[in-house]
Amino acid sequence: MIAIRGLSKRFGKKVVLDGLDLTVPKGKNTVVIGGSGTGKSVLVKCAVGLLRPEAGEILIDGQDILRMDERELVRVRRRFGMLFQGSALFDSMDVGDNVAFALRRLKMHPEGHIREVVEEKLSMVGLRDIQRLMPAELSGGMKKRVGLARAIASEPDILLYDEPTTGLDPIMADVINDLIISLRETIGVTSITITHDMASAYKIADQIAMLYKGKIIEVGTPEEIRTTSNPVVAQFVQGRAHGPITDESEEFVRFVSR
Amino acid sequence: MFRHHPQEKEYGISSEGSAGEGAVVRLSGRLTLRSLEPFGHESSALLDALGPSSVTLDLSGMSSIDSAGALALLRLKAMAGERGIPLAISGDGGQAGRLLALVGERTGRASEPPQLAEASGFFEELGEKTVSLLREVGDELTFQGELLKATARSCLAPRAVRWADVLFYMRRAGVDGFPIVSLISFLLGLIITFMSSLQLRQFGANLYVADLVAISIVRELGPIMTAILVAGRSGSAFAAEIGTMQVNEEVDALVTMGFDPMTFLSVPKLLAMLAVTPILTVFADLHGILGGLVVGVAGLDLTARAYLAETHAALTAPAILASLVKAEVFAVLIATVGCQRGFRVRGGADAVGAAATSAVVTSIFLIIIADSAFALVQQYLGI
Ligand SMILES: Nc1ncnc2c1ncn2[C@@H]1O[C@H](COP(=O)(O)OP(=O)(O)O)[C@@H](O)[C@H]1O
Ligand SMILES: [Mg+2]
Numbered sequence: 051m052i053a054i055r056g057l058s059k060r061f062g063k064k065v066v067l068d069g070l071d072l073t074v075p076k077g078k079n080t081v082v083i084g085g086s087g088t089g090k091s092v093l094v095k096c097a098v099g100l101l102r103p104e105a106g107e108i109l110i111d112g113q114d115i116l117r118m119d120e121r122e123l124v125r126v127r128r129r130f131g132m133l134f135q136g137s138a139l140f141d142s143m144d145v146g147d148n149v150a151f152a153l154r155r156l157k158m159h160p161e162g163h164i165r166e167v168v169e170e171k172l173s174m175v176g177l178r179d180i181q182r183l184m185p186a187e188l189s190g191g192m193k194k195r196v197g198l199a200r201a202i203a204s205e206p207d208i209l210l211y212d213e214p215t216t217g218l219d220p221i222m223a224d225v226i227n228d229l230i231i232s233l234r235e236t237i238g239v240t241s242i243t244i245t246h247d248m249a250s251a252y253k254i255a256d257q258i259a260m261l262y263k264g265k266i267i268e269v270g271t272p273e274e275i276r277t278t279s280n281p282v283v284a285q286f287v288q289g290r291a292h293g294p295i296t297d298e299s300e301e302f303v304r305f306v307s308r
Numbered sequence: 309m310f311r312h313h314p315q316e317k318e319y320g321i322s323s324e325g326s327a328g329e330g331a332v333v334r335l336s337g338r339l340t341l342r343s344l345e346p347f348g349h350e351s352s353a354l355l356d357a358l359g360p361s362s363v364t365l366d367l368s369g370m371s372s373i374d375s376a377g378a379l380a381l382l383r384l385k386a387m388a389g390e391r392g393i394p395l396a397i398s399g400d401g402g403q404a405g406r407l408l409a410l411v412g413e414r415t416g417r418a419s420e421p422p423q424l425a426e427a428s429g430f431f432e433e434l435g436e437k438t439v440s441l442l443r444e445v446g447d448e449l450t451f452q453g454e455l456l457k458a459t460a461r462s463c464l465a466p467r468a469v470r471w472a473d474v475l476f477y478m479r480r481a482g483v484d485g486f487p488i489v490s491l492i493s494f495l496l497g498l499i500i501t502f503m504s505s506l507q508l509r510q511f512g513a514n515l516y517v518a519d520l521v522a523i524s525i526v527r528e529l530g531p532i533m534t535a536i537l538v539a540g541r542s543g544s545a546f547a548a549e550i551g552t553m554q555v556n557e558e559v560d561a562l563v564t565m566g567f568d569p570m571t572f573l574s575v576p577k578l579l580a581m582l583a584v585t586p587i588l589t590v591f592a593d594l595h596g597i598l599g600g601l602v603v604g605v606a607g608l609d610l611t612a613r614a615y616l617a618e619t620h621a622a623l624t625a626p627a628i629l630a631s632l633v634k635a636e637v638f639a640v641l642i643a644t645v646g647c648q649r650g651f652r653v654r655g656g657a658d659a660v661g662a663a664a665t666s667a668v669v670t671s672i673f674l675i676i677i678a679d680s681a682f683a684l685v686q687q688y689l690g691i
Contacts, residue, residue, distance in 0.1 A: 100560050127565075134561060139555035
């Protein structure tokens with residue numbers, strides 16, 4: 051279980067997370083939704099210790115990772131797999147080496163088997179025979195899937211997906227949705243998924259949390275979120291251009307342009 | 309919460325003048341968000357009723373105004389503009405004037421940067437610059453310390469070092485950099501010999517040109533030219549490579565997979581620099597002396613044997629050693645600055661370019677400072 055309490059993170063004067071609380075139950079998929087630039091990526095980066103927040107605690111099975119030194123963090127991070135928003139493939143290595151990267155370090159498989167294992171991971175994300183290609187030769191959607199294969203390669207028990215379906219066609223997006231669901235059901239991974247894609251959110255989520263102005267303003271099951279009475283959440287999940295999220299700026303624009 | 313109380317009108321509006329003439333519109337009381345709508349209606353009705361040729365808006369009777377009120381005034385001005393009526397605002401020296409300027413600035417198309425309330429003084433600026441410079445030097449030193457520590461640790465466990473990367477960077481800096489380093493040193497040798505021979509010939513001291521070239525090249529110009537070229541070629545490449553990885557979140561990915569970016573990315577680069585820079589410096593020295601030899605033999609009627617014997621006599625072992633030590637120090641500077649500028653990149657592609665440039669400029673600057681320090685130390689030690 052991951053429990054985040056009172057998390058605050060700022061860059062310079064800009065407050066991105068402002069006392070955020072979120073509980074991520076074990077073996078469940080928690081989806082975080084929220085507008086662009088609201089700090090969703092910052093949230094997951096804090097959770098793996100890539101960014102150091104100013105205040106708060108992040109408990110992974112009761113241990114606060116913000117109080118750990120670098121050595122302990124390295125041990126905890128072995129439990130994590132992360133898919134980055136921009137895939138973050140190593141440009142200087144081919145696809146096979148990218149996926150095998152953590153495997154080689156952890157020596158989970160003998161070197162002779164690595165190619166096979168990598169091929170298996172790639173087939174899980176719907177890719178085949180691309181181990182020798184360089185990342186620059188892949189499309190954005192393929193990169194994302196290779197990134198996903200890399201994240202799951204070392205069989206972590208906590209997975210963080212930063213916009214796994216953004217930039218994929220609807221069919222491939224659904225393949226990824228199914229993969230996320232099956233990882234949870236078969237291996238029981240605990241995961242946090244960030245997405246704007248409400249179809250995907252409703253499909254894969256056990257619980258959905260909405261991030262707005264540095265805080266989680268609502269948490270609920272997909273059904274509860276769909277029928278929410280909170281106007282901010284309702285505007286977001288229904289994708290309306292007018293509502294409380296956009297009003298503040300809109301009032302001003304309307305005013306001036308009249 | 310703003311509740312609307314139509315019965316409590318908080319502003320007053322009165323006008324003087326008649327159709328076709330210049331009118332004066334006087335405002336009094338408070339103009340805030342609450343009175344926006346009514347003010348809009350009232351003022352446009354007034355403009356229509358009055359039909360003036362120009363309007364002067366007198367704000368001297370107003371007690372307070374907020375940003376919404378200022379916006380309302382700007383809208384009134386725009387409305388008058390649409391009807392072809394020029395509108396001037398008078399008596400707005402205080403709060404209203406400042407707000408008008410502020411709101412106009414924020415909403416206007418022209419996005420002039422907001423003026424600071426007070427221009428900061430010379431000493432403030434000097435202080436700020438000094439503090440930020442000191443902080444930068446501190447960052448640099450911290451980074452250098454960490455890099456050296458990581459390198460030492462890697463050398464104790466050599467199997468953890470990515471030797472393939474070390475070889476790759478050695479080839480890029482060494483093999484690929486060799487022609488340009490040699491050429492430049494050779495030309496430098498030619499030029500120095502030629503220029504100094506013009507002077508030395510007057511005293512019949514042609515032969516001493518060999519000493520001059522040997523000492524200046526080996527002690528100063530060889531190491532420093534090599535370092536500058538290596539900084540330009542490899543230092544910038546290091547910054548760009550790590551910077552790009554930073555932008556693409558590759559560095560973050562490394563960390564999440566349990567790798568230390570310092571050990572993984574910087575140590576091979578530093579090791580490659582340490583290996584290659586002294587070798588290149590030796591080649592630079594040799595080519596510089598060769599350049600001197602060519603001019604000496606072709607232009608000064610010296611024999612090659614005499615020239616080389618004189619060179620041999622001029623060079624002492626400590627001088628050559630000092631040249632190599634310098635090369636190693638420069639290597640550390642180039643690798644450190646290159647990597648550190650790369651890791652500091654935040655943002656996008658333009659930040660990568662800026663990091664590469666800054667890596668070259670900073671490392672050349674530090675190389676020259678270090679070289680001056682060497683000159684002083686050598687002076688005292690009498691090497
Ligand atoms: N390393 C950083 N340095 C400075 N500002 C950052 C950094 N990372 C993110 N931010 C800022 O934090 C805010 C939230 O970013 P992010 O978490 O990427 O948003 P999103 O919700 O779209 O994923 C953005 O305004 C961004 O500019
Ligand atoms: Mg993001």
